[in-house]
Amino acid sequence: MTPLAIQLESASKRYRAGRSRTLVDLVASNVDRLRGKDQDVHSAARGKIDATLWALRDVSFDVAEGAGLGVIGRNGAGKTTLLKLISRVTWPTSGVVRVAGRVVSLIELGAGFHPELTGRENVYLGGGLFGLTRSEIDRQFDRIVAFAEVERLIDTPMKRFSSGLYARLGFSVAIHSNPDIVLVDEVLAVGDAAFRRRALEALRQIINDGKTVLFISHDMWNVRRLCDRILWLEDGRVRAYGPAGEIAERYMNEVNLAALANQGVTLQSHRGGTGELRYTAIDVNDEGGRPVTALAQGATLIVRASYRAEKPIERPVFQVAIIDVDTGLVITTATSARSDSPDRVSGEGAVECRFANMPLRPRQYALRLTITDSHQLASYDVVTAGPRFSVVGRGLGVDSLADEEDGLVSLPFEFRHTRAAAAAPRS
Amino acid sequence: MPQRTDRAERISPAAYWELLMNLTRREVKGRYSQSFFGIAWAIAQPLATMAVFTIVFSRLAKMPSEGVPYPIFAYAALVPWFFFSNSVASGTLSLVTYRNIVTKTYFPREIIPLAQVCSRLIDFSVAAVLYLALMAYYHVSLGPWAWTSLLFFALLMLFTVGVTFATSAIDVFYRDVNPVVQIGLQLWLYLTPVAYSLSAAPVRFRLFLVLNPLSAIVEGFRSAMVFGRAPDWQLTAISAAMIVGVFVIAFVMFKRMDKYFADVI
Numbered sequence: 001m002t003p004l005a006i007q008l009e010s011a012s013k014r015y016r017a018g019r020s021r022t023l024v025d026l027v028a029s030n031v032d033r034l035r036g037k038d039q040d041v042h043s044a045a046r047g048k049i050d051a052t053l054w055a056l057r058d059v060s061f062d063v064a065e066g067a068g069l070g071v072i073g074r075n076g077a078g079k080t081t082l083l084k085l086i087s088r089v090t091w092p093t094s095g096v097v098r099v100a101g102r103v104v105s106l107i108e109l110g111a112g113f114h115p116e117l118t119g120r121e122n123v124y125l126g127g128g129l130f131g132l133t134r135s136e137i138d139r140q141f142d143r144i145v146a147f148a149e150v151e152r153l154i155d156t157p158m159k160r161f162s163s164g165l166y167a168r169l170g171f172s173v174a175i176h177s178n179p180d181i182v183l184v185d186e187v188l189a190v191g192d193a194a195f196r197r198r199a200l201e202a203l204r205q206i207i208n209d210g211k212t213v214l215f216i217s218h219d220m221w222n223v224r225r226l227c228d229r230i231l232w233l234e235d236g237r238v239r240a241y242g243p244a245g246e247i248a249e250r251y252m253n254e255v256n257l258a259a260l261a262n263q264g265v266t267l268q269s270h271r272g273g274t275g276e277l278r279y280t281a282i283d284v285n286d287e288g289g290r291p292v293t294a295l296a297q298g299a300t301l302i303v304r305a306s307y308r309a310e311k312p313i314e315r316p317v318f319q320v321a322i323i324d325v326d327t328g329l330v331i332t333t334a335t336s337a338r339s340d341s342p343d344r345v346s347g348e349g350a351v352e353c354r355f356a357n358m359p360l361r362p363r364q365y366a367l368r369l370t371i372t373d374s375h376q377l378a379s380y381d382v383v384t385a386g387p388r389f390s391v392v393g394r395g396l397g398v399d400s401l402a403d404e405e406d407g408l409v410s411l412p413f414e415f416r417h418t419r420a421a422a423a424a425p426r427s
Numbered sequence: 428m429p430q431r432t433d434r435a436e437r438i439s440p441a442a443y444w445e446l447l448m449n450l451t452r453r454e455v456k457g458r459y460s461q462s463f464f465g466i467a468w469a470i471a472q473p474l475a476t477m478a479v480f481t482i483v484f485s486r487l488a489k490m491p492s493e494g495v496p497y498p499i500f501a502y503a504a505l506v507p508w509f510f511f512s513n514s515v516a517s518g519t520l521s522l523v524t525y526r527n528i529v530t531k532t533y534f535p536r537e538i539i540p541l542a543q544v545c546s547r548l549i550d551f552s553v554a555a556v557l558y559l560a561l562m563a564y565y566h567v568s569l570g571p572w573a574w575t576s577l578l579f580f581a582l583l584m585l586f587t588v589g590v591t592f593a594t595s596a597i598d599v600f601y602r603d604v605n606p607v608v609q610i611g612l613q614l615w616l617y618l619t620p621v622a623y624s625l626s627a628a629p630v631r632f633r634l635f636l637v638l639n640p641l642s643a644i645v646e647g648f649r650s651a652m653v654f655g656r657a658p659d660w661q662l663t664a665i666s667a668a669m670i671v672g673v674f675v676i677a678f679v680m681f682k683r684m685d686k687y688f689a690d691v692i
Binding site (some may be wrong): 091 | 439442445457479534
């Protein structure tokens with residue numbers, strides 16, 4: 001049996017909500033404690049409601065060495081608290097947290113860096129925070145700098161670094177600090193796509209080396225690429241713990257259902273435009289016209305939007321934009337007078353925008369819909385946060401990490417290789 | 428009962444020593460980077476105060492200085508005083524200032540206030556070098572008791588670290604501590620025989636001054652470095668006992684509080 005890297009036994013963590021206590025309360029509670037009275041009961045009896053908040057409640061699970069564990073859940077579910085318990089930054093209110101080995105926590109990259117010091121000095125400072133000695137850092141130094149790709153700036157004060165470079169160096173120091181357990185909290189949102197990809201590969205390599213990675217992310221796709229099991233937290237309790245694919249699917253379904261149920265609300269918020277012509281419903285459908293929340297790569301996507309006009313509008317332009325939730329706009333489409341724009345709308349109707357053989361990469365997307373006048377100058381309606389959908393890949397799990405393509409879209413491509421007849425002699 | 432056991436804690440004491448050195452370096456560099464005179468600023472504070480004290484206490488108030496030039500008499504006490512005062516002043520805020528790393532990584536928390544104290548050692552050393560120059564200028568030579576300054580340095584270190592542990596830990600929970608400390612330090616300077624000598628203080632205040640561990644320290648530095656005579660051993664023993672007591676209580680308190688730092692900071 002593989003030894004355990006992390007073990008939690010009904011661990012709970014309680015925080016005091018609201019204002020910090022004052023010195024007077026401290027003295028009073030210490031007096032109570034000296035008298036052997038229960039603090040909470042007593043302060044409640046005094047009419048002081050000591051509001052507490054259970055960030056984690058009765059959480060038990062084991063992680064074997066060499067495993068990748070994804071931690072998912074809505075904001076405030078207790079994910080970060082869990083990481084703090086494991087990294088020994090904070091202590092459980094009750095229960096047991098057992099950790100085998102050196103833990104490196106990537107909660108905030110470059111947290112220990114000093115902006116006045118150079119990159120080189122900060123590598124030593126940051127490495128020290130992760131428990132490395134000077135000679136250990138000496139050995140790793142070139143690799144750290146090369147991974148972060150900051151060779152040119154290494155002797156420049158960090159305050160001249162961009163935030164992306166700052167985080168890159170922080171990440172690089174952390175993963176080169178010879179950890180047994182790496183805790184990652186949504187930090188891969190920084191840096192450019194190429195760095196994110198290399199960071200994921202580095203984490204994958206750490207798992208292959210028999211180390212343990214805990215990975216908090218809202219990006220189900222990355223979680224599935226990296227982790228074989230997922231812990232789903234909800235309101236501080238374990239909602240589910242099991243194989244990554246299965247849990248991720250359940251989670252996505254539930255999140256998407258919730259989003260669909262709230263679609264009316266979603267459409268109301270972030271709403272702009274003059275309102276003479278408004279969308280009343282927006283559906284994401286598959287080729288057969290069935291509503292979907294996830295589509296396979298290369299499938300057909302149909303966005304169907306119903307509208308209602310308060311008064312007749314001449315030649316409105318309907319726009320549908322697809323936005324990558326992580327990286328931004330992918331494409332904006334619009335009806336045009338030449339082909340498909342109605343000359344005049346009044347009352348209710350619907351438009352459909354069809355994307356055939358959708359080449360989007362497996363990620364999360366949101367729709368943005370607008371209706372403008374014929375010159376696209378005035379907006380009748382702007383739905384900033386439209387419905388979401390995800391594109392799922394063909395090869396799920398870690399296999400797809402070896403994909404030979406990356407980026408926002410898949411385009412048909414083909415390589416040809418030509419070998420020069422003979423190496424030309426240098427003259 | 429909350430507990431936590433770790434099978435393999437592979438971080439060596441050497442790594443924590445390294446971290447202390449790194450944080451100290453970070454403090455010193457951060458303090459003096461982008462300043463033209465750099466580390467030379469470390470002598471400005473005791474030197475300027477020495478000048479003011481000389482004018483106010485020696486020239487105007489005719490304070491006796493036991494037969495040595497007043498400037499060197501004051502300076503020998505100002506150097507350990509500013510070491511203590513600056514360490515405590517910045518040390519009190521240190522855990523809150525470093526909340527970024529306190530809430531994000533684990534390491535023994537006492538390293539943070541310790542680094543503040545260590546960073547002031549640099550200032551102390553630079554100011555001590557100037558003291559040697561003053562000795563030459565005023566023709567004061569090192570006496571046979573100069574070695575006792577090492578003892579007083581050890582006491583100074585222990586007391587400074589103890590006080591800094593206490594104030595930095597409490598400041599995490601109650602930010603009231605910082606203003607109290609900053610004001611308290613200003614008063615403390617005058618309740619310590621820095622500008623005057625202990626023997627010049629009125630007898631009715633003497634007991635009060637003896638209860639201040641810094642009295643023995645600054646008087647001890649002066650005996651060792653300025654007068655070249657044996658320290659007042661009785662006073663030193665009383666202070667040493669108090670200092671050890673303060674340090675032990677402060678350290679135990681710090682270690683009991685430190686597991687809650689990340690939650691309340």
